[in-house]
Amino acid sequence: MSEPILEISGLTKVYAGGFKALESVDLTIAKGEIFALLGPNGAGKTTLIGAVCGMVRPTSGTIRAFGNDLAHNWRSARARIGLVPQELSTDMFETVRRAVTFSRGLFGCPNDPARIEEILRSLSLWDKRDAQIRMLSGGMKRRVLIAKALAHDPELLFLDEPTAGVDVELRRDMWRQIDKLRDQGVTVILTTHYIEEAEEMADRVGVIRDGKLLMVDDKDAMMARLGRTEAHITLAAPLAEIPPAIAAFPVHLAKDGTELCYRGGDGTGLGKREVADLTKMLTAQGIDYIGIDIHESSLEDIFVGLVEDRV
């Protein structure tokens, strides 16, 4: 891994009511990488981002950014970090251009109308530059928040669910945007519920649940390991055990032997090919089946798999 830009160790957050939102999280982010933090609602993603960006006071643990302890060098570190929050919160009566110009100043940069124009154009907001933010659509509002976060040219950018409530086209647009940031050398940490989003953009993926970072891995390695394709083959007659001929496949029996379950693949189509091979093999073995249900596993399925593996 190249030079770390963010090093989190032993980060724990217990909220005022006693709720433990983060439990001893260790995470190192390399300079220039795109990192996706995946997790269901309430997993602690926003809390983790908040702890780095200053909205949440960590209960214990240390955070180092750009090689310095954040507790001591917060002012210079924050000047290099950008944040797009999950909620659409901004002064709705301000105009787009003024809001973005304000953000740039707030983060200590000299005013630069040309740079602001560049940012607004890249997010297709230039036509709306003098409109009050409340008059924009939800997707545009989100882009304004992105423009505000980019206004001071951060080296480390947090995107908390950047594509929530955004249509398919805009989502693709956002992905392209993040690719561009990657080319500029910006390190991006984003949270999402959508596995395809992590798949599309991330170099590495972290899975968080109940405040614990369950695993962190290269995206490709994780996809291969977790498997994405799930098939349920309903058998004409129950089997007592897996026949040796198909034992090489990642399969198990369910529903008293009346159902053969497959979970495997690596997100590149291997799963579908394997299921096809499996059914041919069943036919060859004379094992009759009366139904096949095949689907790509959802994030939730993967979590279940992940937790089962651990137990």
Place this chain on the structure above:
Amino acid sequence: MSMVNPGFNARGAWAIYVRELMRAMRTAFQSLVAPVLTTSLYFIVFGSAIGSRMQAVGGVDYGAFIVPGLLLLTLLSESTSNASFGIYMPRFTGTIYELLSAPVGVVETLVGFVGAAATKSLILAGIILLTATFFVDYHIAHPILAIGYIMLVASAFSLFGFILGIWADNFEKLGIIPVLILTPLTFLGGTFYSISMLPEPWRSLALVNPIVYLVNGLRWTFYGSSDVNIWISFGLTMGFLLICTLVISFIFRTGWRLRT
């Protein structure tokens, strides 16, 4: 890339200051017209109508006598409410995330928010003094000191409002302190009378009211006379300013009501 001075982010403070003033300009009509109208009504009723039948107080015409008190009345309530709304609204709408994630600390935040609130108060004070000339004759004995004292009071109560805006977790709380404490104290604080006019025990009791000292401090800069020792007025204002500053730096150090 941004290279922020590790000690003080002047651009950040300036950005907040300008934004806050811009925000006030959007509602300039409401924020100026209401206090000016109210004060004008006071001048008409107490200055022109009743004042003409009142005796001079300590050699000062009654209409003129109430000018510094009325000015202070407006100054206190406007500074407090401007600053408290200024910081309460971002907390309420969630936009505070940007401040918390920005390279700005307590000093930049205070310069920005409190500076803007105090500036608004000063502009308002100017307009009120101008309005007063239409209704009463007055002159200011120590104009420089008067401006200085007005700035001091505006800053102190903007700081106070800032604390209120952080403390309040709903709109009711935001309004309760000004209505329950500030307004009664200002009305009983010798705006419309000299405390020497009061019978005992009210007179001694009035001396416990800190607003009495503020009103008299400002009145001294206008007419060179005061019911109380003006050094106490000055000391009290400075002390209040200091306490508010200390409370705010404590709030920022602990993140109370700002960070979760």
